[in-house]
Amino acid sequence: EEQEEDVLRELRLFLRNVTERLSLDRRFKAFTRPVDIEEVPDYLMVIKKPMDLSTLLTNIDEHKYVTVSEFMLDADLIWQNALEYNPDSDPMDRHIRHRACALKDTVRAILRDELDEDFERVCEEIKESR
Numbered sequence: 403e404e405q406e407e408d409v410l411r412e413l414r415l416f417l418r419n420v421t422e423r424l425s426l427d428r429r430f431k432a433f434t435r436p437v438d439i440e441e442v443p444d445y446l447m448v449i450k451k452p453m454d455l456s457t458l459l460t461n462i463d464e465h466k467y468v469t470v471s472e473f474m475l476d477a478d479l480i481w482q483n484a485l486e487y488n489p490d491s492d493p494m495d496r497h498i499r500h501r502a503c504a505l506k507d508t509v510r511a512i513l514r515d516e517l518d519e520d521f522e523r524v525c526e527e528i529k530e531s532r
């Protein structure tokens with residue numbers, strides 16, 4: 403019904419705002435676009451579910467997410483993939499793992515501070531009803 407569409411529109415506005423703020427943070431530059439397979443040819447042999455901030459935005463606009471939890475499953479892929487693809491002790495791996503952990507912590511802090519649990523509960527109810 404119309405009220406449900408109003409809730410989902412507000413969800414998309416919130417998720418777009420969070421995702422755009424992350425995309426503006428220079429620490430997360432490596433996570434803003436899909437990994438370039440020409441530059442990193444073995445990436446898709448290691449990472450089965452690539453994800454990046456621009457793809458999150460596209461998914462939001464395509465109404466892929468009905469709850470924040472669904473969005474979080476994809477957002478978590480970004481830093482999880484980076485930890486998986488960069489496991490070594492060399493400085494480059496450590497550098498990107500540090501930024502991946504900063505992304506994880508930043509997303510969690512934003513949702514803790516800015517997402518009302520009652521709002522997410524309403525989104526979950528809409529999801530269950532469909």
Ligand SMILES: CC(=O)c1csc(NC(=O)C2C[NH2+]C2)n1
Nearest residue numbers: 432437483484487488494495498
């Ligand atoms: C997005 C992401 O996780 C990414 C992009 S390049 C990269 N890692 C490297 O290029 C090498 C440093 N050791 C492998 N990781």
